[in-house]
Amino acid sequence: MTGRFLLLGLGLGLGLVASRSASGEPVEEDGVPAGMVAHVEGGVCPPGWAPAPNVEGRLVVAVAEGKDVGVQVGGPLSDREDRTHTHDYAGEIALPSKSIAAADGSNQAGAQAQTYAIAGTTNPGVSGLPFVQVMACVKQ
Structure with missing residues (x-):
């Protein structure tokens, strides 16, 4: 007979036990x-x-x-996919007042002393994990 067999110890004797498939061929027992x-x-x-x-x-x-076995999160990766992701961000930046002598140029759009809100989303990036x-x- 070919294939692996499970050895069962009963008392002092050993016996060979072999399984068979529906076709009668031995089924390899791997434990x-x-x-x-x-x-x-x-x-x-x-x-x-x-x-x-x-x-x-x-x-x-x-x-x-x-109870958590089998829980799936997100969609599966496709063949050779390194999924991209983004991050949202939000915050504030406070610019203090600064006195500048002789500042009478034509730039009327310069930053003024106040708090500015900033928000956005980063560019997509891959994980890079091997x-x-x-x-x-x-x-x-």
């Missing part, structure tokens, strides 16, 4: 529990595993509470 997610290279999940579409294009983050794309697979 991994169903529902486990792993990332693999090569773009193909190994036998007994299937693509995990709920994590495709997403950063996977550990949770502190079980990443590698791998296939996410879930154990069946």
Whole structure:
């Protein structure tokens, strides 16, 4: 017989236990529990595993509470995407009064002593984080 087998110890004796697929072929037992997610290279999940579409294009983050498992935030990244983002800003700048002798030029639009409000949005920027794309697979 080919493939891996699970060795079960019963008392002092050992026995070989082998599973079989519906077609009668041996199924490799790897000891991994169903529902486990792993990332693999090569773009193909190994036998007994299937693509995990709920994590495709997403950063996977550990949770502190079980109720948060599966919560998705935002849309998934597309192939080789380094998503851009912006930041809104708002504030004030206070310009003090300054006396300038002989300031009788033609510039009538100069800044005056007062508080000016400023607000806007930064230009879009990428994260620049290095990443590698791998296939996410879930154990069946």
